[in-house]
C-alpha cells in the first residue's frame with residue numbers, strides 16, 4: 001500500500017483523487033512537532049503540506065520511504081529543498097491555484113489600509129461614531145510600485161489599473177515587450193522606491209530578495225508612502241519598517257506575512273494605528289484551497305505512479321507536450337548510461353553527452369538526467385534518481401557537459417556519450433530507430449547495431465581468425481547461450497569490438513577466462 005501523510009489543513013474536496021485511489025492510504029495528522037513527524041515519517045511515501053509544517057532535513061532523514069513532498073500552495077520556503085534534492089525526493093508545489101485569491105487579498109489590504117476600514121470598524125464596535133479620524137486616501141492617480149511581476153504581481157497590476165493607478169514594476173525576468181503588453185512602466189527597484197505612493201512585493205523569499213526593502217530604501221521613499229507585503233515575511237525588513245512607521249515616513253502598512261509566524265503576541269507592529277495585519281490569509285479562500293489541493297493531489301499521484309509530472313521545484317519543469325516528445329528517449333538514455341558505467345573500470349572525471357539530429361531540438365534535460373541516473377546508479381545504487389543525479393555527479397567530482405548538433409551525417413537522432421577516466425575514454429552512441437526501437441549503434445567509434453537490453457559480453461580485441469570461436473567455446477563450456485552477436489571493425493586485422501547478447505549471466509571466472517584469450521584487449525560483462 002502507498003501511504004500519504006497530510007500534515008497541514010488541506011481541502012478534503014480537493015484531495016479527492018488521492019482519497020479515491022484504492023492502492024493509497026491517506027492519513028491526516030496536523031499540528032505535529034518536528035520530533036513527532038520524525039517518529040512517524042518512515043511509514044509514508046508522500047507528505048502533503050501547506051506553510052505551517054517545516055519540512056526539515058532531519059524529517060527527510062527519517063523519511064526513508066519518502067518519494068515526494070507536495071506543497072498545496074506556492075512558497076516552498078518551509079521545505080528544505082536542497083536536502084530533498086540530495087535525497088532524491090521530488091518537491092512539488094501548486095503554483096496557480098491561489099494566484100487570484102492572493103491578488104484579491106492584496107487589493108483588499110490596499111483598500112483597507114487606504115480607507116482605514118479595520119480601524120473604523122473597531123471604533124464602531126467600541127460604540128464610537130468617529131468620522132474625522134478615519135479620513136483616507138484614494139487609489140486613483142496614485143503610483144503603485146510592484147516588486148515581482150509574476151503570477152500574483154501581474155494580477156495585482158491589472159486590478160490597480162482598473163482603479164486608475166499608474167503601475168511601475170521591477171522583475172529581473174520582465175521583458176520590455178511584456179511590460180508594454182501589461183501597460184506597466186519597467187523600472188529599477190530604486191526608481192520604484194523613489195517614485196511610488198504604494199509599494200507591494202510579490203517575489204519569493206530568496207537570498208536576492210531577503211530585505212529587498214530595508215533602511216536604505218525606506219530612506220529614499222516619498223514621505224507618506226504606503227507599504228504592502230502579501231508575499232513573504234523578510235522581503236521587507238520589519239525592523240526598518242517599524243522605524244519608518246515611527247518616524248512618520250511610512251503612512252500605512254498592510255501585512256499578511258511576517259519574519260516569524262505566527263506573529264508574536266507582543267509584536268511591535270501591533271502598536272501602530274495605521275498598520276493592517278492579517279494572519280497569512282492570502283490563499284485562504286474556499287476556491288484557492290480546493291484548487292491547490294486538486295493540483296497537488298494530481299501531481300503527487302503521478303509521482304507515486306511513476307507517470308510524468310509538472311511543477312517539481314527541484315527538477316527542470318517541462319510542459320506536458322514537451323515531456324511527451326522526450327519520453328521515448330528516456331529508456332535509451334538510461335541504458336546508454338548503465339552500459340557505459342559497466343565498460344569503464346576507473347573513476348570517471350568527465351561525462352559528455354551529445355544530442356545530434358532531430359533530438360537536438362527537444363528539451364533534453366530529462367534525458368541527460370536519466371542517462372546520468374543510469375550511469376551513476378551502477379556505483380551509487382538506489383540512492384541516485386532523476387531528482388538528484390546531476391547533484392550526485394557534481395559531488396562525485398564528475399564534470400558534465402551537454403552539447404547539441406542539429407544534424408548527424410548518418411542518423412536522424414543520436415544520443416552520444418563519452419566518459420573520461422584517468423586512463424581511458426569510452427564512447428557509446430544510441431539511436432531511436434523508427435520501427436526497431438532503441439539501438440546502440442556506435443561503440444568506441446565502431447559501427448554496431450545492438451538492442452540495449454538484457455545481458456551482454458562486450459569485448460575489444462584484434463580482428464584475427466578464431467577469435468569469435470574461442471570466445472564461443474568458453475561461453476559454451478560455461479553453458480552460456482549466445483542470443484545475438486554484433487562485430488564492428490574498421491579494417492581487416494585491426495582493432496574490433498564485439499557485443500554478444502547472452503541468455504544467462506557470465507560470472508567473474510568466465511570473464512577472466514575470456515580476458516586471457518590472446519589479443520583480447522578488454523572484456524566486460526554488462527547487464528541492463
Ligand SMILES: NC(=O)c1ccc[n+]([C@@H]2O[C@H](COP(=O)([O-])OP(=O)(O)OC[C@H]3O[C@@H](n4cnc5c(N)ncnc54)[C@H](O)[C@@H]3O)[C@@H](O)[C@H]2O)c1
Nearest residue numbers: 074075102148149150151152171202203204230231282283
Ligand atoms: N500570502 C499568501 O498567502 C500567499 C499566497 C500565495 C503566494 N504567496 C507568495 O507570493 C509570492 C509570489 O507568488 P507568485 O505565485 O506570484 O510567484 P511567481 O513565481 O509567479 O512570481 C514571483 C516573481 O518574483 C520575481 N523575482 C524573483 N526575484 C526577484 C527580485 N530579486 N526582484 C524582483 N522580482 C523578483 C520572479 O521573476 C517572478 O516573476 C511568493 O513568495 C509566494 O510564496 C503568498
Ligand SMILES: O=C(O)[C@H](O)COP(=O)(O)O
Nearest residue numbers: 050051052073074075283
Ligand atoms: O505560498 C503560498 O502559497 C501561500 O503563502 C499560502 O500559504 P498557506 O497554504 O499556508 O495558506
